[in-house]
Structure formats: structure tokens, C-alpha cells
Amino acid sequence: MDPSVQAGPATASADRYALVGERGLDVDLSVSGEPWGTRFDWGCSYGGKSWAADGSVMYDLVVVRDDGSVQTVASWSAAGEDARGLSASTDVQRDDIASVQVRLRGDDRVLADVDL
Template structure:
């Protein structure tokens, strides 16, 4: 704190409002150049003139006409300005704290998804190719996990298709590099429906040669996607 701070501690509001004489203003500005605390005080109450400008002439005149109002002494004016400055400082501190809190929330909101995305296991989504005349479209996402591979499938059955009352039965099958076939899940489809399912295999994704959808009753491969390029 500047050694002369006590003398000028209450001058900030008068300075901001333009109430200082030319000599006092020059003196205070010389002090500001040396006192960081007073510069901070000025910054905190800088919005005061803008706030006071919102008071309409009618409102100001009505206050002056109030019967109980007394002509303020210079000491009273200084005290009022000091109190106003302190209140402005408090409001500004609250406002700054609110902005800081909001900024922290925004940073957290941005950072958490970013961190989550970094921690999320990598996945590969493949579209299955239709091998038979069936109203199916499907895609499968393969995700490496600690125990093997998780498969998340979405399969749409077109509304123009037909089906028995209990629907058509389908199976999700993976074929390993050595030709081993594993049925991971089965479901029934009706026209205009979408099947969403998750299944898993102990095989790592690198050991999966193909993913297929087969008709359960006949074993016919209806859709397939090769992961090994074959």
C-alpha cells in the first residue's frame, strides 16, 4: 500500500463522478500513478456514472423536491459518495465472482467431455453389405475393451417387407481369422422396426475377419462386412 493511501482512500467516487476540483483531480491522478490499491478501487466503481445516468431528470427532480431532504453539507456529500463507492465495489466483487464461477462452469463443461472423449475406447463403425434380397440395412460398431470386443448393432427392417406373425429370426455372427463362427445374438424383426443390440466376443477386433447377419432358420448369410479386406 502506498504511504499516502489513507489520505486519498475516499477520493475514488468523487474522481469517477467528476466531483473533484481541477487541482484535486491532478493531485489524485499523481497519487494513482503510485498506488495500485486506488487504481483497483477506480476500476471497481468505473460503472457508476453509467448507472447514475439511468436516473431520469424527473426522478432526480422529485428527490430534490422531497420535503424531508436537507441541503447536504460537503462532509455529507463526501460520506454519501464514499458509501456509494463501497456499495459499488461490493456489487462489482459479486459480479466478478459470478463471472468467474460461470467461466469455471463453462471450462468444466468443455473439459469434461474432452477428457471423456480421450478416455473412451476407440471404435470402428462398419456398414454391412446386402448379399440376399432382404429389406435390411445394418451397421455395427466394434469397440476394443479389456475382455475382447463389444459390438453395437443397428438393423432396420424396411416397412415394405413382409414377415410372419412372429417376425423373421436373425442372428449376429462374427467370423474369426481362423474361420471359427460365433453367434453373438439373435432377434426377431417385423416390417418398419429397428433392432438395437449390444453383444460381445472374447476376440480382439484385430482377430475378427467378418461380421454377418444370418437367417436363423436357414443359416443363409443375408448381410456381411469383411474386416480383413477379403
């Protein structure tokens, strides 16, 4: 490995958010502005509901830019009572993001969100 390349956690300080959503969805979200864009780290719980491991319930993490355009930056399937250690990134700069949302896959309704 090239010694000038360093791997590791996000270098910028992260802003932390607690999103309380519909149907018992709770999301702990960390948002870090990086030189290359924005990093997201999160975990969520499903209000005590334990989803089947068949992957039939899918969620999307969506960013809404200041201009109103949207980008799905991550997707995951619900299995068990929670999901931890999720992370994703986008080339969209932190200052250009108006809000972050969690939605059911294929549905425009917002289950949980936070304005940045």
C-alpha cells in the same frame, strides 16, 4: 456400488460400418475392441417391410474368426420396420475377427456382412 467399478459406454473407439444386404436389409454396425473382447452395437431396417410382432422371423449376428470358426453373438426377432439399440459382446478379440455377418436363424446363408 464399489467406487472403483465404473459402468458406462464402451471405452475404446469404435469402427462404424454400413452393411447393405439382401432383401432390403440394411445394418449400421459399430465394432469396438475392448480389453475383455469385442463389443457390437447396431441397428437395422428391413427395406420398408414391416414384420409381424409374433417373432417368427429371427436374425443372428455372427462373427467369423480368422481361423474360419464361427460364433453367434446375438439373436433378435424382427418386429416392425426396424430394430435399433441392439448390442452384444464376445470374448473374441477384435484382431481375431475376420468378418461379421447377419444371417436368418437356422440358415448359413449370409444376408449382410463386412470384412474387418
